[in-house]
Structures are given as C-alpha cells and as structure tokens.
Amino acid sequence: MKAALLTGLREMGLYDAPDPVLRHDTDVLLRMERVGVCGSDVHYYATGRIGQQVVTYPYCIGHEASAIVAQTGAAVTRVVAGDRVAVEPAQSCGTCDQCRAGRHHTCRHLLFLGTPGQGPGCLSEFIVMPHTCCFPVATTTGPDRAALIEPLSIGLYAARLPGLSLSGLRCAILGCGPIGLSVLLALHALGAESVAMTDLLDERLRVAARAGAGWTGRADRGDPVAVLAERDPQGLDAVWECCGQQDALDQAVALLKPGGTLVIVGIPETDRISFCIDTLRRKEIRLLNVRRQNGCVQAALDMVEKQGVNPDFMITHHFPFDQVKTAFETVHAYADGVVKAMIDFEP
DSSP, X not given: OEEEEEEETTEEEEEEOOOOOOOSTTEEEEEEEEEEXXXXXXXXXXXXXXXXXXXXXXXXXXXXXEEEEEEEOTTOOSOOTTOEEEEOOEEOOSOSHHHHTTOGGGOTTOEETTBTTTBOOSOBSEEEEEGGGEEEOXXXXXXXXXXXXXXXXXXXXXXXXXXXXXXTOEEEEEOOSHHHHHHHHHHHHHTOOEEEEEEXXXXXXXXXXXXXXXXXXXXXXXOHHHHHHHHOTTXXXXXXXXXXXXXXXXXXXXXXXXXXXXXXXXXXXXXXOOOOHHHHHHHTOEEEEOOSOSSOHHHHHHHHHTTOOOXXXXXXXEEEGGGHHHHHHHHHTTGGGOSEEEEEOOO
C-alpha cells in the first residue's frame, strides 16, 4: 500500500509501506476515505515536534479519519465489511488508574494515531484499529462529515468540560479555526445563545459569522477587549482559547469576570506560556486544559445525526492523496482561505 511519510521538516511524499494485518480477533481493517489535516499534524510537519513528542523520520501522521470497513476479526460484531465508520484515534488500555477514573484520554498507555512514540497515523491507504475505535455512521453521513466527527468531538468535550450552565452564558472563543468552530457548534447545541469569536484572518471571521457567532472581530485590530467589555461590562463567564497564542491567552484573562473560566484548547508552538499572576489571582480565574476528546465521539456523532448539527461548512479544500504535501503547505501557510483541508483517497 501507499503511505504519506514525513521525511524531514516540511518534507513529505508517498512511499510503499507494508500492508497492515489483523493481529487480534477484535481488530478491524479500514480502507481510508478521508483524512482531515489538523493543526497538530501541521506542527509535526513544520517543526517536527509538539512538546516532548518528537518525530523520528520517516513517519506517518494523521488522525482525523473516515473509512470503509474492509475486513473484521472473528470477534467483531459492531461493524461489518462495507460499513462506513468515523474513527476514534485514541486507543486506551482500560485498566490503568486514569482509565478506571474515566480519563481514557490521559491513559498511561495511550496509543494515539499519528503521535510520535505511540503509533503511526492514518495517512495511508489502509490501517488496522480495534473495533472499539470504529463508530458506524448513518447512510446519510458521507465521508467528509464522518471525518469531521473527530475535531467536533474535541469541541464537544471542551464545551462540556467547565460544567457551566450554558443558558444565558456570556462567553467567547478566541480562534476561528476548525477547533474553535467545533466549540462554537457544540456550545450552540448545548444551549449557549450568544458566542463572540476573534481571529487574525478575515476569511475565518466571515465563516464564524455565517456559523452563528454572535459577534466577530479581529484580535489584532482596535481593542477587542474594550469592545467586548462594552457588550458585557461585568466580564465574560468563560473563554475558550483555541489558537495557541500568548496574545490570545492575555486577552482571555482580561475578558473574564472574577471567578470566570479559561478553557485552554489551542496547542502553542512554544513549550511555555505565561500569565500575569496578579490579575489571575485577584480575579480567581479557573484554568482548564483540554486534552483531545474523552468519550465524546459517539456524542458528537449523535449531535450531527440526531440533532441536525452540520459541520460541513468547515471544509474549504479537497486534495487527492497524491497531493498531500500541497495540502499541508496550504494549511501551514493559511493560504487560499483554507479552514479545513481534506485528503481524498478515492481515485
């Protein structure tokens, strides 16, 4: 089979790779249909690392996937050959202290697709996953939407994490990329009425406005903190930081009311961030970090298939598998108004 492999910083190509095989009777062989290009994938592509996770070349990345079941192990009953599935990229052990506490996303033995030191990614024609990571989708859910379930599940987990009542919530999302937009969709689905959003790109602000953001503004023009303070003089109840930028973190703290909650979703390229501890302490700001999704794949799928949430607008670009490097360069450069780029595996 063919797999897209990183061979150096911003170097990627298609190479022959061994065909994966079923090793356990609970395994499923998946033929890839779509793989979304995620910001974390681009970190590995452009810098070769995220924190302590450092790429050893050659390496296959990718974790936002939809696929068709090609073969199943003898003990698999939840899917059959021919089913389309959304793929949960995290394989947890189920027995460590974290899993027993319901924190499968911080499993001590976690294997996550496309994470150095844990396992290869899904930018290949076939992969094998345990059946518990394969979520069958409705016949009305196409491959694009099925692949969006992964980022949408992160947005849903992030929206749920603070445990706040969303009715009447005064809140903002800083960053209008796919994760910020996924948080927006989840907040609306959970009952939030008005959500402000900021970004550095006008194209993404327009996308956010069309998706239902109550107010949008450039984070680097004028004074968005002052503008939002006029709208909500008491300050915001919660802010979701979804771009991994120090300036956004500082703005979030300024926007929050005393006792407010800052939910950190974005992944900074730097190893350290900072806060004005005087402001943070005097306001008694609550900090919450989001680590991917935790048991939210089926809930995100239900949000789409049962509640009618439509995330398709996030997809702005499609690239055939043999143009995967062009896709990554486009996303890395924020070129051509890209929000979400999809890699298509069909001829």
